Amino acid sequence: MIELFYRIIKKILIIFHKILNFGLYKNGVILYGIPKLINRKNINLDHNVRINGNVFIHGDGGVHIGENTTLSYGATIISTGYDVRSWDKNKINKNHKSKSINIGKNVWICANATILPGVNISDEIVVAAGSLVNSDLLESGYIYGGIPAKKLRKFYKG
Structure with a gap:
């Protein structure tokens, strides 16, 4: 009974979040939980994007997510970070450097995967759970995984 109550409350919160x-x-966009979104004006979600609970999207550098893409529980997309190349100059100010992130169509970002600034992910790619994507994933039809994410195997014949 308590579980049913929590599910009803969660649905109501999702409806209010979508209205706001x-x-x-x-x-x-289909929500299965309430994502944490920072700098929403720079986040662009295409048709039929599915977002699960505990997803974090930081939109400072701009984030575009293509249609029919799924962000699983705990996925993190960060479009800003420290510029370590000029670390000596930024020790005190801690200046951030922002870069856009583009995620193609029919992509699945699995649970707890992290996408870092400046990454482009092509269409029809799966990013395995717990992976760290710090460079472009350009070959469609593959599963990428690991830290850093590397091509693991082909999943789609097309």
């Missing part, structure tokens, strides 16, 4: 962020979710 209508501009972001106008393309038929």
Whole structure:
């Protein structure tokens, strides 16, 4: 009975979240939890994007997520970070450097995967659970995984 109560409360919270962020979710985005979104104006979600619970998207550098893409529980997309090449100059100010992230169509970002600034992910790619993506994933039809993410195997014949 208590579990049913929690599920009802969660659904109500998701509905309120979608109402308050209508501009972001106008393309038929499907929410299975409430994501944490920073700098929403730089986040662009295409049609039929599915977002599960505990997803974090930091949009400072700009984030575009293509249609039919799924972000599983705990996925993290960060479009800003420290510029370590000029660390000596930034020790005190801690200046951030932002770069855009582009995720293609029909992509599945599995649980607890992290996407770092400046990454481009092509269409029809699976990023395995717990992976760290710090460079472009350009070959469609493959599963990428590990730290850092590398091509593991082909999953799609097309």
